Amino acid sequence: MPPKLSSSLLPSVIFLSLVFLFIYSTFLPFFTNNPPSAPTKKFLASSSSSSCNLFDGNWVLDRTKPKPFYDDSCPFHRNAWNCLKNKRDNMETINSWKWVPKDCSLERIDPWRFLGLMRNRNIGFVGDSLNENFLVSFLCVLSAADSGAKKWKKKGAWRGAYFPHYNVTVAYHRAVLLAKYKWMPKESLVSDQGGLKGIYRVDVDVPADEWIGITDFYDVLVFNTGHWWGYDKFPEETPLVFYRHGQPISPPLGLLDGLQVVLENMLQYIEKKVPKNTIKFWRLQSPRHFYGGEWNQNGSCLLDRPLEEDQLNLWFEPSNNGVNKDARTLNYLIKETLEGRDIQLLDLTHLSEFRADAHPAIWLGKKDAVSVWGQDCLHWCLPGVPDTWVDILVQLIYNSLETG
Ligand SMILES: *[C@@H]1O[C@H](CO)[C@@H](O)[C@H](O)[C@H]1NC(C)=O
Numbered sequence: 001m002p003p004k005l006s007s008s009l010l011p012s013v014i015f016l017s018l019v020f021l022f023i024y025s026t027f028l029p030f031f032t033n034n035p036p037s038a039p040t041k042k043f044l045a046s047s048s049s050s051s052c053n054l055f056d057g058n059w060v061l062d063r064t065k066p067k068p069f070y071d072d073s074c075p076f077h078r079n080a081w082n083c084l085k086n087k088r089d090n091m092e093t094i095n096s097w098k099w100v101p102k103d104c105s106l107e108r109i110d111p112w113r114f115l116g117l118m119r120n121r122n123i124g125f126v127g128d129s130l131n132e133n134f135l136v137s138f139l140c141v142l143s144a145a146d147s148g149a150k151k152w153k154k155k156g157a158w159r160g161a162y163f164p165h166y167n168v169t170v171a172y173h174r175a176v177l178l179a180k181y182k183w184m185p186k187e188s189l190v191s192d193q194g195g196l197k198g199i200y201r202v203d204v205d206v207p208a209d210e211w212i213g214i215t216d217f218y219d220v221l222v223f224n225t226g227h228w229w230g231y232d233k234f235p236e237e238t239p240l241v242f243y244r245h246g247q248p249i250s251p252p253l254g255l256l257d258g259l260q261v262v263l264e265n266m267l268q269y270i271e272k273k274v275p276k277n278t279i280k281f282w283r284l285q286s287p288r289h290f291y292g293g294e295w296n297q298n299g300s301c302l303l304d305r306p307l308e309e310d311q312l313n314l315w316f317e318p319s320n321n322g323v324n325k326d327a328r329t330l331n332y333l334i335k336e337t338l339e340g341r342d343i344q345l346l347d348l349t350h351l352s353e354f355r356a357d358a359h360p361a362i363w364l365g366k367k368d369a370v371s372v373w374g375q376d377c378l379h380w381c382l383p384g385v386p387d388t389w390v391d392i393l394v395q396l397i398y399n400s401l402e403t404g
Pocket residue numbers: 120121122167
């Protein structure tokens with residue numbers, strides 16, 4: 001027979017149980033590593049950073065570095081970046097440099113493990129051709145793990161792939177300014193200024209059609225804009241003119257002020273429309289490496305090794321007024337505008353600044369391309385530097401999943 005509690009003992013048992021429960025619940029958080037509830041389909045974004053900075057480090061020549069996951073036969077290549085096919089010099093050396101962060105190690109992606117983890121989830125890139133360059137690298141790496149990978153271009157995507165073995169979609173939505181913009185020829189304008197051929201109207205408060213409806217579809221989103229924000233793309237006779245609530249902003253904004261207003265509006269849209277548990281990244285500028293002149297003035301990037309650390313300021317610091325200063329100029333503005341937002345910075349600028357050796361340069365796969373367009377010292381050869389971007393992105397996605 002169970003011993004019967006005497007009525008005098010009962011209150012103290014209850015009291016002790018309560019004390020125990022209190023102590024247990026107070027200290028529980030210190031003894032458990034698991035989040036209270038495991039994330040299911042979507043996962044939580046996290047602003048917490050892991051202890052090390054993957055963006056600070058050095059390139060080390062390592063001839064034993066494993067070969068890239070793909071070659072010139074990857075079905076997702078874009079011709080002009082397919083440097084193996086275009087017989088670019090030096091490709092083996094370009095892919096023997098390894099990014100080594102200062103205080104931690106950067107693992108190479110394991111595409112099988114990564115796609116396994118992403119099962120039933122989707123990854124989207126939104127922005128300009130440098131995000132497309134990033135995407136093509138990602139697709140080629142991932143296709144090593146799924147021979148059934150198929151081209152995918154739905155929902156306004158410009159380029160993408162579906163990985164049927166894992167039910168994962170990875171795609172790029174082309175929206176070079178992020179905001180909606182359109183060409184308006186001179187005839188359609190009310191006021192006629194001399195020398196104007198027309199304007200590009202930018203609606204600062206309206207995201208471009210290409211991504212306005214896709215924010216629910218993706219579990220990871222990587223945004224960028226920047227490479228089109230120059231007088232190069234929008235010279236005086238065909239400028240950007242900024243509109244808000246359908247009306248021209250007055251007084252008119254210059255390019256950089258326009259960029260800031262667009263960023264603020266796009267960030268507001270993202271905060272409102274992108275689900276909280278979507279992992280969001282903002283990729284900072286990819287630097288260009290024109291040496292000896294602008295792209296249309298015989299600027300060249302026929303370098304056979306990365307720059308040294310002490311050369312970087314000379315090339316890129318805006319105060320030195322070199323032809324490649326845009327990346328840092330825009331980064332200062334973008335970083336400031338992003339401050340305090342729930343978006344992780346993908347600060348690939350510094351590590352890419354070293355790699356003057358890794359652009360397609362004169363090997364563009366088309367006979368007259370160089371005489372028409374100049375060298376390409378802006379995009380990157382694939383395989384090449386964006387494969388390292390992929391390794392870093394994947395590591396940060398893992399971190400977000402762990403801390404989510
Ligand atoms: C594939 O993933 C989507 C989410 O992206 C999900 O809705 C769908 O049910 C999945 N399909 C299968 C067959 O699991």
